[in-house]
Amino acid sequence: MKLPFNLRNFDGPLTRELVREPGKFGLGQVPSKVAPDATTTMVCGFCSTGCGLKIHLKDGQAVNLSAETDYPVNLGMACPKGWEALTPLAAPDRATTPLLRNEKTGELEPVDWERAMVLFCERFKEIKAKHGAESVAFLSTGQIVTEELAFLGALFKFGMGFVHCDSNTRQCMATSHVAYKQSFGFDAPPFTYADFEESDVLVFVGANPCIAHPIMWQRVMRNPHRPEIIVVDPRKTETAMAATQHYALTPKSDLTLLYGIANILIASGWIDRDFIAAHTNGFAEFAEFVTRFTPDHVAAETGIVVADLWRLTETIAQGKRVSFWWTMGVNQSHEATRTAQAIINLALITGNIGRPGTGANSITGQCNAMGSRIFANVTSLLGGHDFQNADHRAKVARVLGIPDERITSQPSLAYDQIVQGIEDGAIKGLWLIATNSSHSWIHQDRFNELLKKLDFLVVQEMYTTTESAQRADLVLPAAGWGEKEGTLINSERRIGLVKKVSRAPGQALADFHIFQLIAHYWGLGTMFTRWSSPEAAFQLMKEISRGQPCEISGIADYAHIDAAGGIQWPWSEVNAECKNPPAEWRERRLFEDGKFFTADGKAKMLFDMPRAVAEPTDAEFPxxxxxxxxxxxxxxxxxxxxxxxxxxxxxxxxxxxxxxxxxxxxxxxxxxxxxxxxxxxxxxxxxxxxxxxxxxxxxxxxxxxxxxxxxxxxxxxxxxxxxxxxxxxxxxxxx
Ligand code: SF4
Missing domain, CATH: 2.40.40.20 (Barwin-like endoglucanases)
Structure with missing residues (x-):
């Protein structure tokens, strides 16, 4: 096969690999691991539910799909997006070649990969030389596979020597990440989807699973215990319509409501004192704090009348297995973290955690939000490690085979701070990977105006028509889900496999291979030779995870994940030694032993006074x-x-x-x-x-x-x- 780019002057190991195995770069047939006319299984690449799909192949190309019946997540169900997952791959506006903006005409024009890579490196190096290591940033995604997230974070920070990067996970799950980390000592959603079916009371706060997570909602519908389903949401959402109780509170009064519930629970003695004493810190302070959230005060602030507040609280108190679920209604708030922690506190004071049908459970959004939170090297060092901890830095450096000093302790700016950095002139170069910030970022007009201040904007994308790609100086054409391999981590911490079942169009490359090319053209020599394939990167992630709450060292390889129907972390070598894992190990929850990941093993109760919204209504904007x-x-x-x-x-x-x-x-x-x-x-x-x-x-x-x-x-x-x-x-x- 003729390679689509000229690599005559580039005779490194990567070139030789490209020549030998062009298919690995999205240019050939699907890998031989998948038989050309077989049906194979993989997980869906849209949302964090992580449903299993059967992909039907003809002549090595996916032609259709159906829902996987034996996958413990979806049990034969799929939502409309899942059923249509292959369709977007064939769209006519796929990016099929790198595109460079012609400075004279202002149009994006095709260039070959070599020119694209040379320019990418030259322009970002120029900016770095002139303005320093903090002048280039990337914004990535929870939509690419974990191995790509890990590679990108390592390449950008340890290889290219930049500091600031963030992900669209900031728009979605940053709150849950911080809330869990502060309360539990690690970003650890405790639940498994079986809990939807085991609860006798389910409390959804700012979550609309009927629409946002329809397969999770189907799991609720399978619950045989005739559960009370409580929805706390200003809107009468589809989930609220199906619930047994709906509390339409005043928008953004949820923190006050949750403290009010805690106050009644504590004052009425409807709490689990043994659990609190054995497994939590901060209860006395929390109990004293919530006394100010009297029913009358809460009713005035939330619009929930006192009788309804009592009814809601009594339902929680009477439940034997109460699970609390939240998503974007909580996370996308001006006081999001304390709201999430108020939910966590309710689970802790009632002892509803670590048992079937319980938990303070954050439902994630994107298919790999969890991978992004733990392995992206953005807010946490790879594997949920801490950039500030010298031992953690040394461990990661050792596994990756790089000098310790390549890993800086300097924290990255968050997404909004990177945007502010563009406004201030501190950020001059920006690289967007699989995210459409020009559409999705808050106060969009300002963001798009600021992009004009950049010296160089690179967008790595599947499509040429996104609002972000249309503003790029350079577009790098990326393969999508189904055109590459790797792993995704779903809401219940289950690692699922994505396979290459379709050829990427034209010269589009898997993000993983784009990062390999960048590593080479940047001149990083042998620093990333261990990242020779997604599966090799997975082996590095396994090593890095050792000793962490998210340890996955017991997962042998991709075939193991495939055969097991996905594997939830943690899965250490202790698990792997069990030759006949019990059936219940397919769906595992955390904290069954009451031990959290804090230094003393106890969960922390964190709280703050509610704050006013940033932009209240007034006569002009009512x-x-x-x-x-x-x-x-x-x-x-x-x-x-x-x-x-x-x-x-x-x-x-x-x-x-x-x-x-x-x-x-x-x-x-x-x-x-x-x-x-x-x-x-x-x-x-x-x-x-x-x-x-x-x-x-x-x-x-x-x-x-x-x-x-x-x-x-x-x-x-x-x-x-x-x-x-x-x-x-x-x-x-x-x-
Ligand atoms: S619920 Fe999510 S993971 Fe399942 S099929 Fe739909 S989009 Fe895919």
Whole structure:
């Protein structure tokens, strides 16, 4: 096969490997590990549920798929996105060659990989030489495989010598990461999906699994215990409609409500004193703190009347197996971390953790948010290690075979701080990998204006048409899910396998191989020769994880993951020594022994006074704008889901706004009318969906439409630095 780029002057080991095995670079057939006309299994690459799919091949190419019946996650079910997972690979706007912006015409024009790599390295090296190691940053994703995340973080920080990088996990799961780390000593979601079926009370706070995680919701529907399902959400979401109790609180009063529940539980003696004494720290201070959240005060702040507050609390108190679940309604808030920890505190004081059907359980968003949180080398050093800990740095350096001093203790700026760095002129170069920040970042117009200040913007992407790719100086064409191999880690810590079942189009390369090329062209010599393939990188991750709560040293290889139906961390060599693992090991939860990952083994109760929202409503902007997922057929900015005719038919094509009938009547707005929505930052139009799912004074616009983040206000949780997408002030009127 003729290689699509000229490597005549480059006779390193990588070139020889390219010539010998072009298929590994997305250029040939699927790997011989998968028989050409077989059916093989792999996990879905959209959301963090991590469903197992059967991929049906013909002549080595995926032609169809079906849901895997024996996978412990989805048990034969898949949502519309999963069923359509192959469709986006064939989209006509795939990036098939590197593209460079012509400075004269302003157009993106094809170049070969060699030119792209030379330019990538020259331009970023120039910026580094002129402005220092802190002047180039990357923003990546929870959408690429763990091995690629680990490679990228190691390459950028240890190899290329830069400091600042972050991921779109910051928009999604940073809060859960910080909340767990502070409370439990490690970023450790404690649950397994079997808990959905084992609870007798499930409490969903700011979570709409009917839409956002439909297969998890199916697991709830399989619960044989006739559970109480409590939804705490300002909107009457699809999940709220199906729940047994819905509490439509005032937007962003959840922290007050949770403290109020704790106060009643403690004052009424509905707590597990033995568990608290044996396994927690900080209870006395927490109990004293919450006394100020009297039922009357909570009712005034949240809009939940006192009788309902008692009913909610009593339901929790009477439950034998109570599980608490949260997602973006909590995480995307100005006081997100303390809200997540208030949920954790409820589980701790009632002893609802470490037993079947219990837990303080954060549901993640992206297919590999968990991989990004632990192995991306962004906020934590690889394997959930600490950049500040010299022993951790030495351990990681030893496993990777690099000098200790290559690993800096300097922390990275968070996403919003990188954006601010662009505004301040400190960040001059930016590399976006598999994320569409120009659509998804909060206060979008500011972000896109700031991109113009950059000296060099590289976007590594599957598609040429994303809002971010359209602004790039250089586009690197990337293979997508199904065109490469690696692992994803789902919400319940299960490591699942992704395989190459389709050829990437044109010259598109797996992100892993793009990083290999960059390592070579940057001149890093032999520093990354251990990263010879995704599976070799997985072996490095295993070694790095040794002794950590997320240890995976007992997983032999990819074949082991495949045969086991995914493997939850931790899975150490102790597990591996068990020749006949009991069936229940397929679904394991953490903290069954009551030991947390803190120094003394006890969980910490953390709390703070609630703070006012960053942008309250006023006479000029009297509505609260809430954003969120619109339908189970849409995924984030629609880069992939919009490619499917089927998925497009399952959601409105145009941006719409949910508005309460009373507000609509008062403003003279009818169903289907075009309305204007204005914030202090921008003005957009949307189609009116007149519905009582939102209360008077509130409107909701799905996050998938390009316009919505023109309106949102850039406020952040101080601990996790996660953006507060769920609350800003707008005005609404007929267009
Ligand atoms: S629920 Fe998530 S993982 Fe499962 S099929 Fe749908 S998108 Fe894929």
């Amino acid at each position: 509505f609260v704008l809430m954003t969120g997922r619109g339908s189970s057929a849409q995924w984030h900015t629609g880069s992939r889901t919009d490619k499917s005719d089927v998925l497009r038919k399952l959601a409105p094509a145009n941006c719409y706004v949910e508005i309460n009938p009373a507000d609509a009547k008062r403003l003279g707005i009818g169903p289907g009318d075009e309305v204007s929505i204005r914030s202090r930052r921008a003005f957009i139009t949307a189609t009116a969906f007149v519905t009582s799912t939102v209360r008077a004074g509130q409107v909701f616009v799905p996050m998938h439409y390009r316009a919505v983040n023109r309106l949102t206000h850039a406020a952040f949780d101080p601990h996790s630095r996660q953006p507060s997408y769920k609350y800003c002030a707008v005005s609404v009127g007929p267009a």
